[in-house]
Amino acid sequence: MSISSMKPPRKCFIRLFIFLTTAILIFLLLGCQYTHHSAEEYAPSSREGMLQCLRRHPNFTTMETLNSVQDYKEFFTKVQVVMNCPWEGNLTKKELYRMELRSFCNASQRLFLTQENTREGQRITYEAERSFSKTVGNEVFHMLPKTAPQWTEGNLGRCAVVGNGGILRNSSCGDEIDSADFIIRFNLPPMNYSSDTGVKTHLVTINPSQITSSYRGLLYSRKSFVERAASYESATLVTAALSYTANTDIAFRVFYTMRDMRPQQAVLFIHPDYLFKLDHFWRQKGLAAKRLSSGFLLVNTALELCEKVDLYGFWPFDSLQQRSLLHHYYDNVGPVKGVHAMPEEFRRLLQMHYEGVLQVHVKECH
Numbered sequence: 001m002s003i004s005s006m007k008p009p010r011k012c013f014i015r016l017f018i019f020l021t022t023a024i025l026i027f028l029l030l031g032c033q034y035t036h037h038s039a040e041e042y043a044p045s046s047r048e049g050m051l052q053c054l055r056r057h058p059n060f061t062t063m064e065t066l067n068s069v070q071d072y073k074e075f076f077t078k079v080q081v082v083m084n085c086p087w088e089g090n091l092t093k094k095e096l097y098r099m100e101l102r103s104f105c106n107a108s109q110r111l112f113l114t115q116e117n118t119r120e121g122q123r124i125t126y127e128a129e130r131s132f133s134k135t136v137g138n139e140v141f142h143m144l145p146k147t148a149p150q151w152t153e154g155n156l157g158r159c160a161v162v163g164n165g166g167i168l169r170n171s172s173c174g175d176e177i178d179s180a181d182f183i184i185r186f187n188l189p190p191m192n193y194s195s196d197t198g199v200k201t202h203l204v205t206i207n208p209s210q211i212t213s214s215y216r217g218l219l220y221s222r223k224s225f226v227e228r229a230a231s232y233e234s235a236t237l238v239t240a241a242l243s244y245t246a247n248t249d250i251a252f253r254v255f256y257t258m259r260d261m262r263p264q265q266a267v268l269f270i271h272p273d274y275l276f277k278l279d280h281f282w283r284q285k286g287l288a289a290k291r292l293s294s295g296f297l298l299v300n301t302a303l304e305l306c307e308k309v310d311l312y313g314f315w316p317f318d319s320l321q322q323r324s325l326l327h328h329y330y331d332n333v334g335p336v337k338g339v340h341a342m343p344e345e346f347r348r349l350l351q352m353h354y355e356g357v358l359q360v361h362v363k364e365c366h
């Protein structure tokens with residue numbers, strides 16, 4: 001008989017206990033590493049990993065349309081691959097986009113209605129209702145700035161284009177956004193989530209429909225609207241007065257409200273021809289939507305005007321890696337169905353990210 005077998009049972013239990021604990025620890029460690037591994041599968045830790053990253057980069061233009069896809073699983077896997085690889089800019093490709101957009105849409109000269117690109121008495125066709133036009137009378141002419149803002153000349157350094165997606169909530173991206181040279185926001189978003197969204201703004205869009213729904217069309221008290229506008233400090237407000245006939249008066253009320261109550265903040269009208277041409281530009285590339293979203297639209301503007309374009313808050317899906325997301329970073333109100341083709345637009349943005357033309361940020365910032 002060996003000595004060990006003669007040990008008292010208590011010692012045996014202790015050994016068994018130590019063995020089991022070690023086994024469980026090892027199991028847990030391996031398990032953790034395994035799950036970690038699958039999440040970071042494409043994270044390059046070496047030149048080897050980097051090469052693998054390049055090889056595995058999916059090509060988003062070869063995918064079938066996202067509008068008809070019910071199950072985004074495969075798409076999400078591809079996104080995962082792209083987002084876990086380091087982003088590399090391609091100035092050549094970026095310049096090609098800039099030149100193409102410039103020759104087609106010409107944001108530097110045609111983004112806004114100005115006294116330079118509009119004559120008094122000119123009839124301007126509505127962007128979305130082509131059988132209607134607006135004659136630029138004396139009063140309307142004097143609502144237009146003499147020239148386009150200087151920043152449309154096109155040397156806007158690094159631009160942060162900040163969408164309102166729920167992906168921004170708890171992202172801690174505020175400081176990174178604020179460090180950009182020019183910051184674009186959409187649809188008068190609330191600014192009280194500053195650690196996620198930053199506090200600075202240079203341009204903010206207004207959707208005429210939100211003036212009707214949230215500010216009673218500016219027919220009654222204008223205080224809450226003016227307060228919201230003031231939360232963007234001196235940022236330029238931008239709206240589309242000549243896309244739909246029903247929006248013209250609303251846009252003009254925005255203009256007069258600001259001129260009378262906060263003249264230090266300009267209101268500019270997007271040129272309907274710019275929107276029309278941009279829509280045509282993407283339609284011929286196969287992007288069919290009833291309307292391009294204002295987010296997508298101004299990303300294109302930024303590609304023309306900025307040296308580098310960084311996107312935050314663009315993620316038009318209700319979850320990411322099993323984490324469910326709000327529709328907006330500030331509420332959970334969904335869009336009117338059938339107007340925009342957000343997933344399709346997003347696919348184009350991902351393609352540009354992959355090509356090194358712009359950078360889409362969906363991860364938390366550090």
Ligand SMILES: *[C@@H]1O[C@H](CO)[C@@H](O)[C@H](O)[C@H]1NC(C)=O
Pocket residue numbers: 059060061062
């Ligand atoms: C992606 O696929 C499209 C269509 O097949 C092709 O024209 C394009 O060259 C591909 N791009 C890359 C970078 O492979």
Ligand SMILES: *[C@@H]1O[C@H](CO)[C@@H](O)[C@H](O)[C@H]1NC(C)=O
Pocket residue numbers: 090091092093
């Ligand atoms: C950058 O883009 C150009 C034009 O599409 C392409 O020819 C070149 O291969 C790209 N460079 C890299 C490093 O991908």
Ligand SMILES: *[C@@H]1O[C@H](CO)[C@@H](O)[C@H](O)[C@H]1NC(C)=O
Pocket residue numbers: 102103106109110
């Ligand atoms: C942009 O518009 C301006 C004024 O209409 C014009 O002078 C300029 O040549 C245009 N640029 C391009 C690339 O078409």
Ligand SMILES: *[C@@H]1O[C@H](CO)[C@@H](O)[C@H](O)[C@H]1NC(C)=O
Pocket residue numbers: 169170326
């Ligand atoms: C954001 O983080 C806070 C604090 O950790 C948490 O209570 C909240 O549920 C998070 N919100 C969302 C939408 O994830």
Ligand SMILES: *[C@@H]1O[C@H](CO)[C@@H](O)[C@H](O)[C@H]1NC(C)=O
Pocket residue numbers: 190192193
């Ligand atoms: C921001 O303001 C809204 C409405 O005024 C409020 O409901 C929300 O809780 C605020 N959020 C934060 C993070 O302060």
